[in-house]
Amino acid sequence: MAEATPFTIGADASCADGPCGQVSRVVVDPVTRTITHLVVKPTHGHGHGLGRLVPLGLVDASAGQIRLRCTRAEFEKLERGEQKHFLSSSNSYPGYHADQVLEMAHYGLRSYLGQPGESATYDSVPRGEVAVRRGDLVFAADGDIGQVQGLVIDPASHGVTHVLLQEGHLWGRKEVAIPISAVTALDDGIRLSITKQQVQDLPPVDIDHPGR
Numbered sequence: 001m002a003e004a005t006p007f008t009i010g011a012d013a014s015c016a017d018g019p020c021g022q023v024s025r026v027v028v029d030p031v032t033r034t035i036t037h038l039v040v041k042p043t044h045g046h047g048h049g050l051g052r053l054v055p056l057g058l059v060d061a062s063a064g065q066i067r068l069r070c071t072r073a074e075f076e077k078l079e080r081g082e083q084k085h086f087l088s089s090s091n092s093y094p095g096y097h098a099d100q101v102l103e104m105a106h107y108g109l110r111s112y113l114g115q116p117g118e119s120a121t122y123d124s125v126p127r128g129e130v131a132v133r134r135g136d137l138v139f140a141a142d143g144d145i146g147q148v149q150g151l152v153i154d155p156a157s158h159g160v161t162h163v164l165l166q167e168g169h170l171w172g173r174k175e176v177a178i179p180i181s182a183v184t185a186l187d188d189g190i191r192l193s194i195t196k197q198q199v200q201d202l203p204p205v206d207i208d209h210p211g212r
Contacts, residue, residue, distance in 0.1 A: 008150040009134030013040045013054075023066055024051050025131045025140050027081070027153055030186045034158045035151065036129060038066070047073070051209035052078040053126075056158055073092055075128040078199065081131075108147045116161060130187045135188040138165060140196045152177060165199075176202050 011023045020040060027037040028212035038059055041051035052075060060067040068075060136148040145165070152162040178199060179190065185191040192199070 004153045005115065006150055006152045007035065007038065007061060008164070009132075009148065010152075011052040011066050013068060015068050015070055015072045017071050019043075020068065020072050025081065025133045027126065027129050027131055028068075028151075028160060028186055029129050031128075031161045033180055033183075033186075035153050035160060036158070037081070039131065040066075040068070040075070041082075045054075049076075052076070053076060053081040058183065061155075075184065104174070107198050132186065132190070138163065139189055139191045140199055141193060144191070144193050145196050145199050149175060176200075176204055 007023065007026055009023055009026065009146060011020065013023055021042040022040065023038050024035040024041040026035050027039065028034065029036055035056055038052045039051040041056050041135050042049045054068060054075070058069045060069065060123045070078075111152055130152065132149055134150065138145050138148060146166065147163040151160050152164060153159060154161050160180045162179055163183060165178065165204075176199065182188060182192050182194045184193050
């Protein structure tokens with residue numbers, strides 16, 4: 001079997017013709033526990049903008065590097081993994097908060113209510129799938145245990161094998177890899193069937209070589 005591959009959220013991503021951004025999220029099918037897409041967000045100097053949904057079939061990952069099998073021009077044509085909406089001013093609609101009311105953009109103009117609208121960015125993922133971000137909370141059976149650093153997948157099946165906890169929470173400078181069999185839910189944080197002590201008792205792993 002091929003060695004498991006870590007997808008560290010925040011890793012740099014490159015296209016065939018140069019850098020294109022950073023991995024901001026991974027998209028998971030919660031039923032099959034497989035990664036279907038990466039969301040790569042353009043970074044400064046490489047086309048500032050909304051993140052793109054990159055199918056896993058376009059991704060090569062090794063030694064912490066993410067390489068995409070496409071050019072930067074092709075990357076920019078991929079489906080967006082984020083949507084931007086404009087928020088109404090807080091007093092526009094009595095009884096509703098500003099983040100509950102969306103407006104169409106009026107570029108170069110004030111909004112039709114006479115006040116410039118603030119923008120908010122929302123996840124946009126395929127129906128029935130969920131996005132996992134770095135920093136999402138991980139809940140043991142007896143409470144909050146830490147934050148997501150990334151996921152580890154089987155490169156043959158694209159199935160998630162482990163959830164990596166962010167370093168420095170309980171285990172110093174090492175990562176702890178939680179088996180996917182201990183995960184009960186992937187939405188609204190990652191929820192586990194094991195306790196904090198059982199997580200702490202797991203052996204630490206090197207994030208670059210999770211199978212060792």
